[in-house]
Amino acid sequence: MDENAPLLVFILLLFCSRISSSFSNGFFYQDILNGNGNGEIYFNGVKLRVEAQPPSAVPVRGGNVTLPCRFWYEPELSVPRRVRVKWAWLPVSGDSESDVLVAIGHRHRSFGHFKDRVFLRQDVPGDISLIISNVSLRDGGQYRCEVIDGLEDESAAVHLELRGVVFPYQPHRGRYHMSFAAARRACEEQDAAVATFQQLYAAWREGLDWCNAGWLADGTVQYPITQPRSPCGGLDLGPGVRSYGARHKLSHRYDVFCFSSFIRGRVYFLQHPQRLNFSEAVQACITDGGEIATVGQMFAAWRFLGLDRCDAGWLADGSLRYPITKPRPNCGPQEPGVRSFGFPSPHHKHGVYCYSSK
Incomplete structure (x- = not known):
């Protein structure tokens, strides 16, 4: 047996492992197929750039919105490169980031509650703006536009925020009867979502004053006070959003602050x-x-x-x-x-x- 056989087997296994790892979300991606026609897989001195401007969007619920993103190379390339594009979403609730869309060329796949509601604009070379149709309350949060070209991987972020109004809510049973899950259901039943701290803070700045504590989307319990008074934390505390901190989502009971949009x-x-x-x-x-x-x-x-x-x-x-x-x-x-x-x-x-x- 050839004494180099074990080494050859190892190299073959490593190569196969690299190919299998190039499958992501159902899209085959292999660096060796992404050359410039001259046998070069990577370019020396070429930088991939990704930009999202403006970095925020304020859509109308039920309508469409375009999240801007484009990429280019410095210096400009004479031969187009095939890249992999991925849009990911970090919801306002603080849950983990999840995939929205993955694309190579004109092939794309969408995921989760975005399925069949999102696609790339691709009007001009380098345009990978994301179009979301039938925008819902759940769609708010930070979106990450990522471009992957071989060893190059660059991204940019866009924040989507719906115009809305925050309101305190308690069920017919009265004050402080809802777990976090019950609070979420209560807001959904009222055509709303559990408000985030940023949304409650904005509402407080606009004058919202409410003495009952309520759940927020991150699992904390807070309440906004514009006029300090004895039953609401005392006169010694100034105006602000008062916080009980994170509460146990199953055993603790409070009201809830809901967010409804246009x-x-x-x-x-x-x-x-x-x-x-x-x-x-x-x-x-x-x-x-x-x-x-x-x-x-x-x-x-x-x-x-x-x-x-x-x-x-x-x-x-x-x-x-x-x-x-x-x-x-x-x-x-x-x-x-x-x-x-x-x-x-x-x-x-x-x-x-x-x-x-x-």
Whole structure:
């Protein structure tokens, strides 16, 4: 047996291992196939550049958004190179980064809740901007655009943030009854998502003042105070977002701060000849061609569409509320907001707010 046989076997195994490792997300990628036509696999003195400008995007929920990204070489190459492009997403909840899309040339594959909703623009050479269709509340966060060419690997980041409104929420059972999972479900049922600290902080800067502590997306429990007072941490503490820190997501119970974004369609007070109990209110909205509005839809309509009505009406969670953008006598406090009468008996007769996507 040839004394060099073991060495040859080792080299063969190493080569096969390199080929097998080049399979990623179903895309074959091998450096040796990415030459410049002259047998050169890597270029000396050539730098790969990746840029995302502007580094942020503010889309409308339900619409499309383009996250900019482009790449080029310095100095410019005379022969195009085949590169691998990957877009990844770090959600605002702080969960781990996950793949959005992987592409080589015009072949691409999308993943997770982005599947069949994302593609590359590729209008001009080097353009690898990501287009996301039907933007949802879940899509917020930081996106990383990565270009891989042989040993070169460069990336750039784009932040996607939806315009929205933060509102405190507690269920009909009253204050401090929700685990983290229950809080997440409660926000989703109200056409909203659990707010992040950044969203709560922005809402506090805009004047949100609420004494009950609520869950945030990172598992912490906090509350915003603009007017310090004794029942809310005492007079010795200045205004700010007060924090209980991270709480146990299963055993601890609090309220929640929800985040709702701009909505397509409209929320309206149903003109009806008579007052309605809750089940009648639900049916009346359906008969009118819509559905009973959620709390999140009312807050979004109040904030972004100027919904203003002094009549209390049923919402989908069984609560009774009304929106005021122009405070006036007999319509509650002298500040704008969504007023709440809590959760009356479902047999009581009231008006109703409906939502229509048209």
